[in-house]
């Protein structure tokens with residue numbers, strides 16, 4: 001069984017640091033056997049504000065289907081004004097009501113320029129995920145002073161922080177392997193027994 005992970009980058013700023021951090025998590029996922037990764041960049045989606053008609057409904061449908069078919073999701077948001085970014089909130093608001101994020105294990109990665117890190121945005125994201133019925137993982141990875149962690153080309157300058165960022169990916173896979181996959185196998189066994 002292949003594990004499908006969808007990642008969403010919550011910054012659309014050219015040269016943004018959230019994508020640099022997320023790139024390490026994506027690399028970690030790609031290195032893991034049996035894992036398929038679909039990175040979603042919001043700048044190309046032209047998401048409508050909630051309640052307004054989409055300019056490209058097929059793209060929104062595709063976005064929802066991609067998330068719906070994922071085994072798990074990794075959400076990476078910058079901290080903007082003490083909360084998650086508006087692109088990240090808009091992405092979640094475009095995932096349906098009820099949300100296709102419901103039931104998904106979600107790993108949260110937060111990136112901030114400030115010294116306290118992305119504490120407020122990761123907590124907010126955790127609350128929103130729980131509210132829509134998703135399963136946010138207990139450990140949210142928050143990166144502080146991100147401009148000192150990466151150079152302008154996106155190279156990570158601190159080995160310990162790189163390891164920590166990669167955990168946002170490996171924790172999600174561990175959770176899926178230990179909690180989600182056994183549940184799916186058990187359900188399949190029970191269904192087979194009932195059928196036989």
Ligand SMILES: Cc1cc2nc3c(=O)[nH]c(=O)nc-3n(C[C@H](O)[C@H](O)[C@H](O)COP(=O)(O)O)c2cc1C
Pocket residue numbers: 011012013015016017018019078079080081082083111112113114115117146147
């Ligand atoms: C609108 C806006 C608000 C921001 N508010 C905060 C903040 O509250 N706390 C903080 O540490 N950094 C704040 N920042 C800085 C971002 O955390 C910083 O740009 C960081 O690189 C992550 O964003 P990025 O992925 O867009 O680069 C803000 C940046 C923008 C554009």
